[in-house]
Amino acid sequence: MNPFRSFIKRPNKTRYDGEDDDENILYVLRASTLLLLPNLAFIILLCFAPFVAGPFIASFEIGGIRVLNPAVMFSVTVLFYLFVFGFALQAFLNWFFNTYVITDKKIVDLDFQGVLYKNISEATLDNIEDITSTVKGAFGVVFNVGSVFIQTAAEKNEFEFENVDHPAKIRDIIADLVAETKKNGTIRDND
């Protein structure tokens, strides 16, 4: 399984918290993989930082005593690279788990931010009233990345699938599923 996919049709062995026994996940969507590139560039930059700043920090003295002797300097450098690893892991997990799930009954928006925030919203397909896709800016137009806004009849007014690849295709998929649900009361199990 490629962990960097942002558009997955009928994923295997995947389930979300609150899924019904007779419910099937049809699509899993994430923000475009391209959004990981700024973090990747920053991480590469951080990897070179000890080579640039290390000699200056290592030579820092107070009253003729080196603050960071070679052993402490080694520990600090390892801590720094561990921090870079932790930052990369956190950035990837935030991207991977901020997921939009489309099932044959619902759409589900899973939001995680940092370590301490979790939010899950869902709406049944028959509650969806209006779907809009938007592509804006040079980045969005060049790479076909944009947002899908889903208006529901329920109190919670709007779902937003942010920075997804192929927003028009996703809008079309959801619109077809909503139309089928409203017509037949269910989604027929076909590809």
Next chain:
Amino acid sequence: MVPSEITTNLIVPLLTAGEFVKFLRYGILIIMGLYVVYAFIMLRQIDLMNRSFHTPLAGFFKLLGYIHFLLALLVIFAGILAI
């Protein structure tokens, strides 16, 4: 007053240079300790994320979280030995 003047004129007279360096090194140790706490919270976060949205990669993420936490523990032990 620039930072080096603060160090020389205000802090160093209160402590000897050796004590001040020790004070800074204990500060580094505290940062390492805080990082262990963060690595542990991240471990719990991965568990929570895996339960909220389970994928075939759940085990792999858990493994990465444990490696990160164990490395944080190793770094603090190395720090204690070095300081």
